[in-house]
Amino acid sequence: MNDVSAHFHQVEMKPKDFRSEIDPVWCAGCGHYGILSGIYRAMSELGLDPNYTVNISGIGCSSRTPYFVKSYQMHTLHGRxxxxxxxxxxxxxxxxxxxxxxxxxxxxxxxGHMPHLARKNVNMSYVMMDNRIYGLTKGQVSPTSRKEMKAYTTPYGGVEEPLDPVLYMLTYGATYVGQAFAGNPKMCARLIKGALEHRGFAFVNIFSQCPTFNTIDTANYFKDLVVDVEEEIDLGDVMSAMNRVQQMNHEGKLAVGLLHQSHRATLDEEMSRLIAQVGGNADYDLQTIIDDSRP
Ligand SMILES: Cc1ncc(C[n+]2csc(CCOP(=O)(O)OP(=O)(O)O)c2C)c(N)n1
Ligand SMILES: [Mg+2]
Incomplete structure (x- = not known):
């Protein structure tokens, strides 16, 4: 269980009550709306208190999400x-x-940050709104764009293989990994809820259509390819998830559902343990460390 369990059920709010006073400004038909609806539902089902919730983002259409959610919000630097x-x-x-x-x-x-969030097992939920394009800057290829995509930066088609977000995060030790499609807000909500309940680094990759700048990964394209593989996977076994996802990729399909969940100490738990271990020792107070480190 996550530390937020202390705040579960403290509020009784409907999904729509989690809407902030700011309305989304995304294009009509953007998949990000489905993901936002999944976030509202997950928060409502958990009774997550907005006073004990912080939504943080970088830069992009997707990174505007915190503005639309009743909670503390930080719209930070691109990629940070x-x-x-x-x-x-x-x-x-x-x-x-x-x-x-x-x-x-x-x-x-x-x-550069992603592997470290996973290996450190930072206790947070990371919702990746994967539209396989840079939307905000009007259509440049991203690391998840398909090779054949023609975009602003690839007028003759791409030359680079895309990376697979869930294989990537499984490799670096994320303790909760799921994948969904924005066209299925119920599944988005279920996986985001599970991510919030999970103690440790939870990563949910959500395929999201960009009707304005990505003309190949349409809602219908995703809808036809997604296959829920959750029942076929041994959720505690990383190799089981990796094999199934790779297999689906080879077949040209997209594996969705919860793919992996395991448990180990989180970064804050490790830090508290360390502080408790050395905290009683006056030699270890911050000033002493600073003084000792002076040449
Ligand atoms: C340091 C820095 N470099 C580049 C940019 C320009 N920029 C803004 S958003 C963005 C990409 C956004 O794409 P993505 O994260 O996929 O979000 P989307 O808009 O597709 O939801 C870029 C390159 C910036 N704002 N800051
Ligand atoms: Mg994008």
Whole structure:
């Protein structure tokens, strides 16, 4: 269980009560609406208190999400949401920490942070709104764009293989990994709820159509390819998830559902343990460490 369990059921709010006073400004038909609805539902089902929840993002259409959710909000630097969220979670482990962001934000400029969130097992939920394009800047390929995509930066088609977000996060030790399609807000809500309940680094990749700048990964394209594989996977076994996802990729399909869940100490737990271990020793107070480190 997550620390937010202390705040579950403290509020009785309907999904719509989690809407902030700011309305989304996304294009008509954007998949991000479905994900936002999944976030509202998950928060409502958990009775998550907005006063104990912080939504953090970087830059992008997807990164506008915190504005639309009743909670504390931080709209930070491009690619740096995970780092800000790590600091926030360590300083305030009693908060539910949610990161929302795009494939460009998380895997291009923020790509260096992702493995570390996973290996450190930072207690947060990372909702990746994967539309396989840079939406906000009007259509450049991202690390999850398909090779054949023609976009602003690839007028003759791409030359690079895309990365697979869930294989990536499984490799680096994320303790909760799920994948969904924005066209199925119920599944989005279920996986986001599970992520919030999970203690540790929870990553949910959500395929999201961008009707304005990504003309190949349409809602129908995703709808036809997604297959719920959750029942076929041994959720505690990373290899089971990796094999099934790879197999689906080879078949040209997209594996969705909860793919992996395991448990180990989180970064804040490790830090508290360490502080308790050395805390009683006056030699270890901060000033002493600073003084000792002077040449
Ligand atoms: C340091 C920096 N570099 C580049 C940009 C320009 N920029 C803004 S959003 C973005 C990509 C957004 O794509 P993604 O994260 O996939 O979000 P989407 O808009 O597709 O939801 C880029 C490159 C910026 N704002 N700051
Ligand atoms: Mg994007």
């Amino acid at each position: 949401a995970g780092a800000v969220a790590t600091g926030t979670q360590l300083a305030r482990p009693d908060l539910a920490v949610i990161v929302t962001g795009g494939d460009g934000d998380g895997f291009s400029i923020g790509g």
